[in-house]
Amino acid sequence: MSPPEFFAPMAGREALEAALADAHGPTRLAPLVALAWQLRQCEQARALSLRDEALALIDVDAAAVEHGRALARLDLVLAEHLLQTAALEPAATLIQQATSVFSGLDDSIGQSDACMLLAMVRLDQGRTTEAEANFETAADLARRRGDALRENLARACLARSTVLHDIRLAREPVEFPLPLAQQSPGLRALAEDYRGLCAGLIGDFGRAASHFMAAHEAAQASGQLRLAIVSTTSVGRSFSNLNDNDSALAWFERGLALARPTGWPSSLGQCLMQTAETLRRLGRLEPAQELLREALSVMQPLAGSRAYAINLMYLGRLSANQEQHLAALAYFAQLEARAQVLNHIDFVIDARIGEAQALSQLDRAEDALEMARGTLELARSRSGIDRQIELLRVLANIHERHRLPAPGEMRLGTASLHYLKLALALMTHIQGYTAPGDLLDQLAREYAKTGDFERAYDYSQQASLAREKTHGAEATNRAIALQIHYQTETTRAEGEHHRQLALAEVQRAQVLEQTSQTLERLSKVGQEITAHLDAADIFEALNRHVQGLLAAESFAIYLMDNDGLGLSTALFIENGQPQPACRVALDDPHAGSARCVRERREVLMLRKPGDDEPDSNLIPGSLDTASRMFAPLLAGERVLGAMTIQSMRPEAYGEREQRIFRTLCAYGAIALDNAHAYAQLQAARDKLVAQEKLASLGALVAGVAHELNTPIGNSLLIAGTLQHQALNFEQKVRAQTLRHSDVSNFVRQSTEAADQLVQGLARAAKLVSSFQEVATDRAAERRRRFDLRGTVQDILSTLMSSFVDAGHRIELDLPEHLTVDGYPGALGQVLTQLVSNALTHGLAGRAQGLIQISAGTPHEGRVVINFRDNGVGLSEANLRRIFDPFFTTQLGQGSSGLGLYICHNIISSLFGGQISAHSPAGEGLLFVIDLPLTAPK
Structure with missing residues (x-):
């Protein structure tokens, strides 16, 4: 798959449309990806729909290079959508993922395109240095692959950004290869926009308007909707500077008409604020204020961008016009802060001019004077003469308004006169400039x-x-x-002439467009239907879309009986009302549903107009329809059932309707097969979860039994010994050979045996009590308040033999009197699973292993439990999947892979907490459990 153009002309997009219409099955992937890329701005909703269709064709497990490249390109399509909707960080993340894929495939063009998009994200974030670095990288990557067009696209974007750091660069704009610009409307749009910006920065507003108009036309031709919108505001601003406010407002309205349907914050915000600025100049302050406030709200996600800074400047000017000088000062201060981050010197100077004027109006004369003087020095080193003149006039006004010390270099009568004469002297350096x-x-x-x-x-x-x-x-x-x-107007007239010449071609294309619209709608329908995993939802979706796309007074879905001998209705609707279920034998010679299943093909029954003879095979109580269409629901070679639509109109179903019905049947079959598979998977998973819980309880019982053997066995041995000693004592009594020492020894031995019996049986009773508490909690998931330390000790006492016998030890560091309101049994299940995992995986084959369990309360209302072993640990790849269902590192060795999945569900769902796993190199495995002290109700 050759790399697509960055911005294709209309002819290129039409060629992709034609290629897609002719493609079928897996061959649709390449044109789907290419067309989605080209429509990513001008038809964003359709681009996302095409992306979804393309994703369905990609085998993510395949090693095919083209599939990886296609996935990365589709990520860029989604990233463009996120960029325009101001979801900037998600967009950047997606672009960086795509860049990694392109890099792994050694795809320099893909990397170049990703760098271009990332640069645009960084511009909207106000991170201009990073943006310009990405433009540079994009240009270099394209140059190395010999793609001169992409290289110049990146250079145009870079030139536009850098000229804002030093306005003097605008007097000698960068030139771009003329043949390339003529061939590519995409490059022409960016180059004309850059030239318009340069002309505007040096005050040549007539030339700026011409360049921006050319940029607008080329942007529309190349699918750059954002630039097409922004260029309308640039044209309007140029007309406003030429005192043609009517034309300016007309262009702003055109921009708003393009921007509002998109809802894109950047585009819409710029249209609103430029319209507001023109209204301010016309003295219409209230509507200007409403538009600026709307723009500020819309552009809030773009608070770091240049466009947001412009809005702050306009709000400052408006506040000054309204004599709200404190508000003006605040806006200009915000503007200066943003301008410093952006490194846009024109905004820094404009902001300080506004601050100086506001400070003067607030009678803070010394502050105003200091601000104006410092800004004048900055303008002399970094800006043009026009801003120096403006600052000298500001200084003159400050001295005229306030009594202030005269400047040291003053040679004339007053400070105001001094600064005005300096301004007048500078004006002589501007050719053709007339002093106001x-x-x-x-x-x-x-x-x-x-x-x-x-x-x-x-x-x-x-x-x-x-x-x-x-x-x-x-x-x-x-x-x-x-x-x-x-x-x-001349250009438009010529365009209209060409459109008239192409009218016949347009008429031919209308048929293609109608077909395309139907396909697009069916694609969305398919996405909705196949997204459901419940049969009832699938039936409802099919019925709704059938009624919206086709004439169907009667609609029914039949499913195959378990014995395979008949079909039963799962859904039967007539005139919008559910009908009683019915069954059709598969060998019924008259039933269209049975026939289409037997023959595995569509069956069409059309009654001709005027034929009013009733159907003798009609289901009692159902409609006597004139047009009927039946089709089998096929999942590969398996027949799931049948679907039928029927209409009272004769000959209601032509070729178009048949294609739509065929497509809906295919979507329905896929969805029903998925739902069946999902139901089987759920049942299997529930069974495995139950088995896992039984296994966990079995391990608990085995551990308790092992623990009980020692105290009970010892007690039996002691009791047997005591019994033997009692018999000997009885024999001596009967034989009258009993001595005083025998009595003393018997009493001493009996007392010792009794003490040992009490200790052993008490130990056994404690184990039984712990087992009862843990087992009861687990069986009922009983909620109660419990002491964390005591509960953990009870749980571990039932497992002690497991790690003692293996030569391992356990250390506890748990705070006393820490009470948790939750589910102690469920927590026990989690700890049991973690101990089992440590013994089976981490410490297997190791001597003197160590398990450490500690807890603390770093935040109010929460407890963090750390479970650490010093075993072999896990790789980074396995760590990422450790909580996935059915994931195990001991496949085929009896592990279901559900233990940690269940632990994750218990912690997150039951306790409302979090569990994470970490494996520092050479330090074993660490589980961090973060729980609220009170579980959610």
Whole structure:
């Protein structure tokens, strides 16, 4: 499978559609993967549907390289969806997994595409350094494989990001190979967007609008929906800067129309905030505020992105217009913090300008002055002249508003006059720049304050001339906007001409589209039906979709009887009402259901219009339908039953309806076979779980029996000895040979024997009591409050012989008086299983093994139990599966593999806790059990 294009043109996507329509079975995998990749933005829902269909065709156990590559590519399709919906960390995780697969397959193109997506994720997270590194890596990988198009795509994205660090780079934009850009709308879109950004950064808004329009058209042609949306806001912003606010709002509305159906936070948020900024400029502050607040809420998952920072800037400007200067200061401070992280110098300067103005309005003159002076130095070293001019005017305004010390380098009458003259001097360095009238008016006022009325008058006259010239510049801007509109309309007219020429082809494609839509819907239906594992749910889903897709006043599903001699209805619906169950003999010559099963093919019975003769073989009480279709439910070579749809309309089922019905039957058969297999699996699992519990209890009984043998055996020996001594004593009494020493010895020996008997029997009674408590708790899963230390000691006392006989020992470090409200029997089952596992697996073949059980309460309301052995431990691969059902490292040696699975269920479901396993190198195996002191009710 050759690597797909990163962004294919419309013709490429249509070719993939045609290839998919012609493919069947496993051969559909390649076009499914390629088409899902190309539709990942422009038709995201369908891309995910195609991805699901492709996953169903992939054999995850196969070693085929193409299957691994396809899985990784499908992961990127899902990652694109997560990226656009702002699930950024899950997207990054998925991309990194795909990168690992591509790396293992030595697929440089796959790695390059993954790096591109990861870079876009990092941009949305505000991690620009990482993003740019990923763009660099993507370009290098593509270059090594000789893919010039992919290399230039990555270079275009990198250039767009880096120009924001140093605006001076915008004056000499990076160039891209013209032939490639002409051939690829994907590269053309990114290159035009980059050129538009550069033009806008240096104030050439007319050229910026033209580039952004070209980017919009190329983005739509290449399936880049996100760029198509964002470029509309860029066009609108350019028109707004040209004072053509009507055109700006029209473009913003176009962007919103594209963005709202997607629900993508980044795209929707940018459309909202750019619309709001234009409304603010028009003085419509309340609707602007509503849109900005909506944008802020929508973009909350993207708080690290540049787009979110722009929203903060617009909120700051709006607050300043509303004379809410504290709020403005807060927004600009947030903007500065984000800009520092992003390393976007334009935002840092803009934020500090806003902060200085807000501080001045709040009468914090010294803070405002310090902020403005520091920012001016930054602008002189890192930015263009336009921002330096703006900062000098801010400094002039601060000094005009407040009484402050004059700057040390001042040579003119007032500080305001000093800064205004510096600004005016800088303006002479900008070709064609006209000093604004309000600045010249301000100079006139400052000279008047110093008593220099001649210069004041001169600057007043210059201000009048500047206003006239500015009006001319505004007219020129509007003319530029009109010219751009004209060019756009001309391009659209040419496009319409081409569309008219292709009308015949479009009409032909409509049939294909209808077929495609039906297939898409059937694909979703199939996913839903086959997802069910309960027969009743499958029947309900089949009935619902049959009614939605086909004319079916009567619908029935028959299942094969156990004896294989007949069919019985599992579902029988007529006019939406359930009907009584019925049975059909398999050899019935008149029943369509029996016939389709016997012949293993579809059976179609159509009554011609005007034929009103009733059916003599009709089931009593059922509808006399005019059109009937029957099909067997086949799972491989096995017949599960039959399905039928029937309509009162004559000739209701044509070729299209037959294909749909055939597909639904296939989905139904697969789902029913899966449900049957799942039921068998559940039954087998329940049986194995029961056996495992019995085995656990058996081990407990065996341990108790072994423990009881010692004290009871000793007691029997002592009792026998005492009995023998009593008989000897009796004989001496009868023979009258009893001496005083004999009496003393008999009393002493009897006392010692009695003490030993009491100790042995007490030990046995304690063991029996522990066994009764543990066994009762396990049998009933009885909930009660219990002392953790005492309960663990009781449990281990029943198992002591197992590890003592094997030469092992156990150490306990449990706190006293730690009470747990839960299920002591279930906890005993877990500990018994862990001890058994340690003896059987970890310590097998070892001498002097050690098991350590400790507990502590690191957090209020919880207890953590550590169960550690010094055995052989487990590999990382086995650790990941240790709690899986039926997983065992001793396959074929009598282990069911359910013990630790049951332990996991007990801890998580019954106690509401967690259990994890760790195996540090050379340190055996450690189980960590984290429990609440009070189990959930």
